[in-house]
Amino acid sequence: MGEEGVRAGSGATPLFILSFRQRDELAALAGGAGWQVVAARRAAGVERRFLASGAAVAVIDARGALTDGLAGARMLGGAIEANGGAMLVLVSRGDHDAIGTLYEAGATHFLSSPFGETEFIQALRYAARHAARMAGEWRATGVVEPLGWRFDLAERSVLLTPAFARLLDIEEQPGRNALLRHVEPAERGSALAALRRLSPARPTTAFAHDVAGIGRVVQHLHYNAVTRRIDALIEPLGSTPEPTAELREALAGARDAGSARRWIGRRLREGGEVPLYAMLVALNRFDMINTAYGRSAGDTLLRGALKRIEDAVRDVLGREALISRLSGSSFLVAARAPRTRIELAAERIAGELARPFVAGETIAVLGCRIGVALDQAGDEAAVLLRRASEALADARDSDSATVRVAEPSGAEAPIESLAVALHHAIERGEIDILFQPQVSVSSGAIIGVEALARWEHGTLGTIGADTLFAAAARADLEIALSDHIQRITLERAATWPAALRGLRLSLNLTAGDIARPGFADLFLDRVDSSGFPRGRLTLEITESGLIEDLGIAAGLLSALRNAGCRIAIDDFGTGYSSLAYLKALPLDYLKIDKKLAQDITGTARDRIVVRGVIDMARSLGLTVIAEGVETQEQLELLAKEGCQVYQGFLCSEAVSVTALEALMLG
Known part of the structure; x- marks a missing residue:
């Protein structure tokens, strides 16, 4: 069989074989048993070739080539699981210790040498039966x-x-x-x-x-x-x-691949006026991090990536969207939504995964590639997912496009519109600022506000700060956007009506701000020029904005604090938490992430975690602010544990200056 192999014909079942040695006996054995073989001897482009072959079963011959075989398994793992296929890996008898690693990479079946023709063909049949069961919605575990x-x-x-x-x-x-x-x-x-x-x-x-x-x-x-x-x-x-x-953790909200395919299949059969989209998300450079720092660090990264994807999807597409963790470092998102919302979700996911992760003591920057496909008349789940896999393969092959959409015509288009449009939005002053109240737990009085950026996009609707900054980072506009938001926020706050003039103003700084030489002087000049008093200004830094260089962050924050500002660490508990931040930085406030705060009404274990964070913060003399408080029960439990300030829908969403004044007067 030649290097390019033979395209599967309609009269036989296609089989994809990846062998790194000059071995034609596998193709000959499979061909003699009625399989139409597509063979490859290099891992380069293997995902695309497997998808193009139409095969449901892939054979990886790792005998005497374990490293190459593992790399091939990792490349194919996401496509195999997303499309309900099977992966049979042939291993040397001395490589049995690697079976667990191959299994994690996506292998479903194994055959150890030496073996005969009958054993090989029987193993193929078992793998094919597994693929048929997956395509027939056999699995029903519902676990990640x-x-x-x-x-x-x-x-x-x-x-x-x-x-x-x-x-x-x-x-x-x-x-x-x-x-x-x-x-x-x-x-x-x-x-x-x-x-x-x-x-x-x-x-x-x-x-x-x-x-x-x-x-x-x-x-x-x-x-x-x-x-x-x-x-x-x-x-x-x-x-x-x-x-x-x-x-x-094992039974998290994300579905497994089999459950996800059943969900997609049901939605396709039900139909709907709004198209169904499938989005495959593959992390970049994960295998390198996993190899360098070990499985524990890799597991931490995967959990962190899943949480970021979940948060982005819930914010943009709502809770009806499906989220699935596939094998290896791939994820599946599916939802019925207008294309504009899908594009927005893809932008948000790409931005979230571009932010640094913590792997042990090391900072890991991963990023991702995303393939998107929408349903067409007569589609089944396998067909839709295969098109999404092909779009993902195109995104991986691209030098620039993070996201590819498989168009109905078969062409793929990169999603770049939001990043490009953002530049014009800044120039035209389309970015608006809203203010979310911060409330004293003891008195119930509004004592401060957090400034939050909003963009009313003509077709995408309301776009929040997280998606805005994700798009800005991809378009190299992060500093320009941050400068714009700081300037207009300070100008508006300086002209607040009398009812608001006693409030503290919380303003977010970005990682880009921290890394800018001379930023402290530049920022303080901006504050003084606006007329807003330094003493009523709180600067919020997310942990993700600090981790790249803790020394630089500590020096900058000390200068700003000595100048009269107060400092808060935001989103504490989102996966970056480190005692080093609390010990090294000149902090006044610790803001508990909204998910952590909302978990206080969960199990006893959840409450213990929240209590530990609050006790630690208060023992360091920090004021504790809980974000995302939505119910009276959450507030009462947070108050009982010692939380002093809260913000969230229980009081108010982010509002305009006029609405904020009405709240204060009321």
């Missing part, structure tokens, strides 16, 4: 990462999925007895009986039991007579009223 295990009868070894190992707090390769101990003694008999029922004549069975921290589960068992392995997929039937932190 699969909960399950594999038992190799030949080697008498057990391998747990990472999520299940974390949940049970045991190693991924425990002894058999260690796993059995997590089945209640009264139910071990039924578990062992289910295992004994498995045979070549009866390869599948199931049994139910309780697991501490999850509740009732069903274990679906499958026996592979060729590989002599038992695979178990665990389906939670319910959870305890107060699940563990590990379970909340």
Whole structure:
């Protein structure tokens, strides 16, 4: 088979083979069994070639080429899972220790050498059956990462999925007895009986039991007579009223790929006047960070990336949108929405993921590429997701476009409109400023406001500060936007009516501001020129704006504080939290992130976390401000824990000066 392979024909099932050695026997074996093979010997462009092949099964021959095989698996993992496919990896007998890593990269099946023709063809059939089940909406776990295990009868070894190992707090390769101990003694008999029922004549069975921290589960068992392995997929039937932190992570709001495909399939069958969009998001440089700093750092990055995507999607597309964590470092977002909102969501996600992450003691800058597709008449979920995967492959191949949209005509278009339009919006003065009240918990009086930028876009509607600055960063307009907002905010606050003249004004500084030479003098001149008193000004810095150079940040904030301003650290608890910031910086206020503040009405564990943050801040002499307070219950619990100031919809959304004056007088 040549390097470019053969395009799958309509008369046979396509099969994609990636082999890094001059081995044609695999193609010959598969071709003899009726498969139409598309073969490749390089990892470059492998994702695009797999998608173009039309195959549902990919074979990666990693025998004697484990590093190349792992790289290929990572490149294909997101496309395999998004499209409901299967990945069979061939490994040398001495490379069994790498199976867990290959599994994390997206592999679904393994075959160890030496093997014969019959074993290889049988392994292909099992992989194809898996792909058919996925396409037929077989999975129903609804978890971000699969909960399950594999038992190799030949080697008498057990391998747990990472999520299940974390949940049970045991190693991924425990002894058999260690796993059995997590089945209640009264139910071990039924578990062992289910295992004994498995045979070549009866390869599948199931049994139910309780697991501490999850509740009732069903274990679906499958026996592979060729590989002599038992695979178990665990389906939670319910959870305890107060699940563990590990379970909340495993059963997070994001769906798994199979559940996501079913959701998309239902929406396509239901139809609607508004188109359904599928968006695939792939992190850049994740494998490099994961390799350099280890799996723990990689897991932290993935959790942080998922949270940023969730926050962006909920803000722009609402809670009806679907969010799914795929294998590797890829994510899926789907929603029925006008194209303008989808473009806005893509911009927001790209901006959020471009901000630095913390990996151990190191700052990681990842970024992403995004592929988007909209539904067409007669689409099924697999077809829509394949088009999104092709758009993502185009975005990855592009030197400049972060986002690609697969147009109905088949052409892909980059999304650049928001960043370009922002430049004109600044010039025309279209960016407006609203003020959200900050309220004393003890007295109920409005004591200050936070200035928040808004842009009423002609087609995209209202665009908030987070999306504005994300677009500005991509268009290299972050400093220009920050200068514009600071200038107009100070000018307006200096001319407030009498009812507002006792309020403190909170103004956000960006990472770009902190890094600018001479910014303290420049900013103070701007304040004095406006006429607004320094003593009533609070400058808010997000942790993401501090982490790149803590020394520079500390020097700048000290200069501003000595000049009469007060300093707040914003969004504390969003994943960057470090005691180093609280120890090194001259702070007056600590603002608890809205998600953390809202969690106080959750479990006892949530309340303990919030209490710990408040106690730590107050012991350092900081005033604690809670953001995003929406209910009286949240406020009462925050007050009980010692929070002194709050802002959120419970009092008011961000409003104009006229509406703010009415609130004060009322």
